[in-house]
Amino acid sequence: MNMLDGNALAGDLDDIFTVDVTTARFVCATCGHSGAMATLRLFGRTPASVARCPSCTEVVLCLVKADGRVFLDTRGIARLELPMSGA
Amino acid sequence: MxxxxxxxxxxxxxxxxxxxxxxxxxxxxxxxxxxxxxxxxxxxxxxxxxxxxxxxxxxxxxxxxxxxxxxxxxxxxxxxxxxxxxxxxxxxxxxxxxxxxxxxxxxGGWFVWRETQTPPVLLIGGGSGVVPLMAMIRQRSLAKATQPFRLIYSVRTPEDVCYAQELRDRVRDEAGLDVRFVYTRKAPEGWAEPPKRIDAATLNTYGWPPEFMAETFVCGPTSFVETTADILIALGHDARRIRTERFGGK
Incomplete structure (x- = not known):
């Protein structure tokens, strides 16, 4: 199994959010761990990847690309913290 | 719109x-x-x-x-x-x-170094994990930055060293840049220690002391990155100043 980390999600998440989300802090909905999205453990690779919490290993997000669409499941994120533009 | x-x-x-x-x-x-x-x-x-x-x-x-x-x-x-x-x-x-x-x-904006960051920098690369660290060394040179940089580069054999000549030249020519190699399978003739993986002694001897509050970047295969980060934290380094990037192998 290839394992990378949240750094490798930068391109696919940029494409959705138009800002760099890998520097954002997430709070894990399962265990409350907080860290940069870049530190998520990544399994699989595009077109289907699963990112897990580095602390409790529960699923934080899934990203699937199919038929010209992208599906983003963020069930494992309780909160996302990003700088505001111009801040 | x-x-x-x-x-x-x-x-x-x-x-x-x-x-x-x-x-x-x-x-x-x-x-x-x-x-x-x-x-x-x-x-x-x-x-x-x-x-x-x-x-x-x-x-x-x-x-x-x-x-x-x-x-x-x-x-x-x-x-x-x-x-x-x-x-x-x-x-x-x-x-x-x-x-x-x-x-x-x-x-990717997380595993990056900007010349406006003033602390000393510790770069720890395993295999081709040296690539983004080399970009940082080159950026330091291009920006004429003076922050002390240390690279600890773990590699299988001397033949597997990437950017070998450029690293030698930069260490000779650029003040404040040091490189320490760790050979995991075969060391060069006359190397003082047998081949080994990066360990606490390596990081303790060739890294910066924790109180220097260095910016630390670790890149390599997953097991390398996790072992290295664990050792750094055990040696007293601040986890918030350690940034990691894992690359996929097999």
């Missing part, structure tokens, strides 16, 4: 290979000319996408090895061949000067 939203999206671009350098028997650097390249920070990466005639696509992320200044708009990727890889054998064995590669980026 719609147009503005569309234009903010990250677009795939076409880069043209203008140069190729063999770094080691399994690693080579591609120099790409990318029109309208917006520039990049040291440590960022790009996504490369290959499309087969039947429409099947494979996408991988590769660290940028070059520093950037404007102009020229070139980007260098240093790629290691994975024998069972879908993308890397194409980039290391097949691509020739003049070929075009589909890419997007630069992306």
């Amino acid at each position: 719609t147009q503005a939203a569309v234009s903010r999206r990250l677009n795939w671009r076409i880069g043209t290979v203008t140069g190729i350098r063999a770094e080691t028997p399994s690693i080579r650097t591609l120099v790409l000319d990318v029109p309208d390249w917006p520039g990049h920070l040291a440590g960022q990466h790009i996504d490369v996408r290959l499309t087969a005639p039947d429409g099947y696509q494979a996408q991988r992320s590769y660290s940028i090895g070059s520093a950037w200044s404007s102009p020229p708009g070139t980007v260098e990727l240093t790629v290691q061949r994975l024998d069972d890889g879908e993308v890397s054998p194409y980039l290391t064995d097949t691509v020739e000067v003049g070929d075009q590669v589909e890419l997007r980026g630069p992306v």
